[in-house]
Amino acid sequence: MFTLIPFLINGLTLGLLFALIALGFMLIVGVMEQINLAHGSLFALGAYVAYALLGPPLPLPVGVGEWWAGLPLGLRYVLALVIAPCIVGLLGILIEQGMRRTYGKDPLFGLLLTFGAAMVIEDVIRSVWGTRDYILPTPDAISGGFIALNLIWSTYRFFAAFAAAVFILLTWLLIERTRFGAVIKAGAHDSEMVRALGYDLAKLRIAVFAIGTMLAAAAGVIMAPIWGIRPHMGVDAVIPAFLIIVLGGVGSFWGAVIAGLMVGMVIGLTAAYASEWSLLSMYILLIVVVTFRSRGLFGKKSILEA
C-alpha cells in the first residue's frame, strides 16, 4: 500500500541537494552582497569539466589522456570532485577581478556583470561541448540501486545527499569555526575591521568569491549524474538557488539550509499526492512565506536594503 515514509526520505535527500545547490550562491550573497547570476553557469561548467575528466579520454599529448583514463574510475571521480571546482574557482577569481570595478557603485552592476558572464559561459560550453547532453559515469560503488522498505532506491542519490550534507557542514565550520570565517563575516559590513585584523580586503573578496564558485562547481559535479549534463542545466540550478535564498532570508546560513530542506520536502510530498503540482509547490511555498515574512524565514533587516 501507499506509505508516506519513502516520500519523506526522498524529500529529505532532495532538500539536502537543493541546499547544496544554493550554498555557494548563499555564501557570495551573504558575505559580499553580490548576486552571482553566473552561479548556474558555473554549476554547469563544473559538471562539464567533470565529464571531461570522467568521460572519453581527452586528446592530451603524449599519452596523458590515456594514462588518466587508465586510472580507476573511483579515483578519477574523487579527483574530479577536487579538480573541477578548482578550475571553476579560477574562473570565479577572474569574474571577481572584473567585479571589483563595480564595488562601491550600484550593486546592480555586479548582478549585471554576472548575468553577462553567465551568457558567455553558457555559449562557451555550447561551442566546446555541443548541444547534445551527456551522462556522467559514476563508480560502481555508488551507482545502481538497493532494496529497502520493499522499494528500490538509488544508491547514488543517497551518496549525493550525504556529500551535500558534508559540504554544508564544511561550509558551516568554515564560517563559524575559523578565524577566516570570522573575518569574512566582518568583512561584509566593516572593511576597517578587516584591515585592523590584518587582512587585505581585496584578497578576502577573491577568496570568498572563489569558494562560492567552487561550491557551485562541486554542486554541479554532484548533481550531474542525477540531472544529466546539458548546456542550459545552469538555469535549472540558479532558479531554485534563488528561491531558496529568498525563502530562507538573505544572509542566513541556516535559513538557506532549512529552506532547501523545506523545498525538498514540499516537492517530495506533492509528488506523492499531486504530481503535477510538484514543481509549482516550491513557488507556492515562496509566495506564502514572503506574504507573511517579507524578508524570508530567517532574514534580518539586511544592509542590502540600505
Place this chain on the structure above:
Amino acid sequence: MQTPAHAGRLITPAMVGVALVLLTVPLWIAKVGLYQYIGVEILIWAIYALGFNLLLGTAGLPSFGHGAFFGIGAYAFGLTQFHVAANLWVCLLGGILAASLAGALVAGFVARRRGIYFAFLTIAFGQVFWFIAMKARNVTGGEDGLLPIARLPADFGIVSFDLTGNTALYFFVLALFLVTVVALWRLTYSPFGRVLSAIRQSELRAAHLGYQVVLFKMLAFIASAAFAGLAGSLFAMAQGGAFPEVMALHYSGYIVMMVLVGGGLVSFWGPVIGVVVFLLARDLLGAVTLTWMLWFGLLFVAVILFKPEGIAGVFQDLRRRFSRQPAQAQPAARSTP
C-alpha cells in the same frame, strides 16, 4: 540622468526627428537587408524598454522579473480576444490592465525593498509568473503557447485599418510608440517623475521632504508594468501567439541589458538605442553564428566594466568634447535648464 534641455516641452525636436526617421523606415528597410517584421519587433521592445526605464533609470529600481508583465500583457491580449471581445482596443486595454494589476500585486511586496534585495524579489516573482504561465495549460496553452492570436483591425469607427500586414502593423505600433514616448517624456519630467528621480538619488532625503517613498515606488512599478503590458499585447499580435519564454529569467535579463547597453541610466533615449542594437545584433549576428550570445555577452560585460553609462553615455562624452571650445564663449550652465 541629468535634466535635459526641452524637459519642459511636450514634444521635443528629438522626438520629431525620431518620428520622421521611423516613418520612412518601411521605404528603405528592405534595401538595407532587413525586413519589415524586425521593425515591428524593435518598436515593441522599445515601448517595453522605455517603460522599464521609468523604473530603472528614473526611479533606480532594478526589476529583474519584468518579463512577467510583458508576458502577462501578451496572454491577456489573447485571452481577451478569445473570451471577451475581439476588438483591438478592448484587447489592448485588457493587456494593459492585467499587467498593471499584476504589477500592483508585486509592487505591494517589493516596494519597501531596495537595491539587490529588490532585484532578488522581482526575480523570484518573475519566476512565479513564468512558472504559472507554463503550468496553467488550460488558460495559457502551457509550453506550446496561446494560439492563434489574430491581428485585429484598428477600428476608428469611421475608418478601419487592417493590420495583418507587417507594414500596416508597423505604422500602428509606431503610432503607439510615439504616444509612449510623449507620455513617458512628460511623466519623467513631471513633478511625479522628478520625485522618482529624487528618490533614486536619495531615498532618505525624499522621505524627510515629506514624500511617501513607498507610494511613489509602487506607482512607478505599476506604470512601468502597464507599458510592459502594452508592449506584450502588441507582441502577441505581432507573433500571432503568446509564449511563456518571454517571461523567463533570461528575457527579463535581456531587457535590463538592452536598457543599460543603450544608456538608459543617463539618457531618456538610451533604452531605444539599446533595443535597436540588441535586436539588430541578434538578427545579424544570429544569421552568421549560432553563438552570437557569446559575442553580445562579452560586449555587455565590457559595457558594464568600462562604460556603465552605455552607448548614450559615449555620445554624451563625444558631444561634451566637441562642445568644449564653444563652451568657453558661453556660460557652462547651458546644459541644465
Place this chain on the structure above:
Amino acid sequence: MSALEARQVHVRFGDRVVLEEMNFSVAPGELHGIMGPNGAGKTTFFNVLTGRVRPSRGQVLVDGKDVTGLPPHRIAALGVARSFQIMTLFDEFSALENVALARPAFRAQALHGHRAAIGDAETDAAALSVLDEVGLGSKAQVLARDLSYGERRALEIAVALAQEPRVLCLDEPTSGLGSDGIARIAEMVRRLKGRLAIVAIEHDMEFLFGLADRISVVHWGQVIARGRPDELKANPWVRRSNLGRFG
C-alpha cells in the same frame, strides 16, 4: 506649547540602550542646541524626532499632537524639516531643483504626472528666493554635485528651509567647514532665528554658545545638563568634562 517635544524617549537597538528617558522641547522661535561627544545618541535622537527611528518608549509631539511612530514623510508634512550631517542632496539635480522639490507647493502636486515640472515660473521664483537667502542665488543652475563643499552645506540648509518648516532640525550644519564657512552658516542661522523653532546639533562651541537660547548636553543617551549658554558655562559637570574638547 512647544513646537516640538520629546517625552521620556527611550531607544534601544538589540540590547544596547541608545537613548534613555530623553526629555526635550523647543518653543516656537527658540533655538535649542544639542551638544555631546560622538556616539552620545544625538543623531539617533534626531532620527526619533523626525520619524526615522521609532522609540521603544516615550512620545514625540509636534505642536502638542502625538506623532510617535509616524513615518518621516508624515512628520515632515507637519512642518518638521531636517538637514543631515552626512550631506544628503540630489546630486544630479541643480541647486534650484533641489530646493524646488522641497517646497510644500511642489509636494502638493507631486502625484501630477501629466504636466511638466520644469519651467514653472512661480516655483522657480519661490525656489530662487530660498537660494538667495543662503547666498546661492547665482548658483541656481549648477548641479548639486558640482558645488563646492561650503556651498553644498548651505544648500543642505536651503533644502530644509524650502520646506517652510515650523521646526528646523540641523544636524551638525558646520561639519567639515573652516572658520569662514562656519561664520557664514552662523550668520545664516542668526537671520533665521526667531522666525521658527530650531534644534541644532553642533560641535562648534562658538557657534552654539553664540546662537542658542538653550543648550542640552547629551552623554550616554541622556541629557546630563541643560540651560542657557551662560548657565551652562558655569555648570560644574560641563566644566569638568572640558566642553571644548567635545568639538
Place this chain on the structure above:
Amino acid sequence: MTDRITRRGLVKGGTMLAGAAAGFGTIYGPWKHNRAYAQEGKPIKIGLTCDASGMYGASGRDELRGITMCIDEFNANGGVLGRKIEWITADTETNPATASRVAERFITREDCSILIGAIHSGVANAITQVAEKYGTIYLNSNSSAPTEAGENCSRVKFVWDGNGTNFTMSSVKAAVERVGKKWLLLTNDYVWGHETSDATRKLVEEAGGEIIDNLLIPQNTRDFTSYLLNIQQMAPEVVAPAVGGDDGKILRAQVAELGLDKQAAWVQSQQDWPDVWAAPDSIIGIFGTNWYHKLKLPGVDDFVKRWQARADADAIPVPGNVSYCGYMAMRETLRAIERVGTTNNIAIIKELEQLKIPAADRMQDYDAWMNPDTHHLQQTIYLARRNPNPVDDTDLYEIISASKPEDVVDPEEGKLCKLAPYEQIPTVDG
C-alpha cells in the same frame, strides 16, 4: 538634435504621418501576400528552422544534418529545375517566440520559399502560423504531436514523422494482451505528452486494459525519484511514459539504473535517436521508431555511408530517425518541385498531397503515402527494444515488428483537421 528643426519640420512630419496613415490602408490592404521572386538562374532558398539550443537542441542539430545532406545531394546533381538550392538556418532555441521571428525573417527577408524543421510541437505551431500567413510551404519534419496533423493542421504544412497515436497503436494492443492489463501513464505536461497519453488510454481501454493512474510530469523535471517511488508502490504491470526530449532521457537513465524496467514492462512511444544515443545504457522496454540504420533493406547502408561521409565532429556516428525524417521530407519536396516543374506553392502542395512513396525508395518495409486531408505522411511504424546481441557499438535496437501504415492510422486526425481551401492561400513563387 538641435533647435534647428522648426515648426516647419513639425508640420511636414504631421503631413507625412497623415499621408502614411491614409496610405497604408489602401496600398497594403486587404492583406494577401502574393509573392513572386525573379526566378531565372536564381537559387531556390530554403529556411531551416532547426533548434540548436534548448530542450531539443541536440535533435535539432541532427535533423539539420539530414536536411543539408539532401540539399547537397540535389545541388551535386544540378539542383532543382536547373536552379541551385541555397539554405539558411538560425537557432529556434526550442522556443516558439524565437521560431516565430525566425520564420518571419526567413520568409520576408531571406525570401525562403520553403521552411523545414521542428521537433517541439509549440515551435512547429508557431512556424505554421507565420508560414500560413504568407502561403509558404512548411515541412514539419519531426514533431510528432497528433495535433500537428489534427486540429493544428494547415494547407501549407506537411507532417513527415509518425505521430504519437501511430506509435501507440503499433504497441498497445499487443502489450495489453501479452504483458498485462494494469497500466500506469506518465505524461509530460505539454501538448505532445497529453495527446500521446490520451491516445494510449483510449487504446488500452479498448483492448480491455485498465489505467490505474496518470502521473503528470512537469517539463524540465530532472529528478524522477519521487515518481519512481510512486510507481513502485502502485505496482502496475505496464508503464507507458510519454516523456520527451531531455526529460525522457533522464527518466530512462534513472529507471535503467534502478532496474525498474524489470519490475514492469515499459511501453513507450517514439524514441528519437539523438536522445537514445546520449544514454545508450538507458534503453528500456519497447518503443517505436520509423527508421533504423541497420534495417535490412536496400539503400540503407549506402544512405548511412553517405551521411557519415559528411558528418561533423559533433555528430552521432550514424544517422537516426530524426536525421532520416529531415532528409526524406526535404527530398520528397524537392522531387515534387522537379515533377511539377514550378516553384509555385499551390502546385507543390497539390503534388505533395498526391505523394506515394514506394517502400524501397523510402527505405522502409511498406509503401508510404500522404494523407491529402491531413497532410500527414502515413508510413511504416517499427517496434524496437534494446538489442541483446549488437553487432557493433551503434547497434542499439532490435526491431521486433513492423506495422503497416494502414494498421496504425490515427482515427482522430481526419475528424479534427480542416484544411483551408486553396483560394485562401496566398500564392508564392520562389
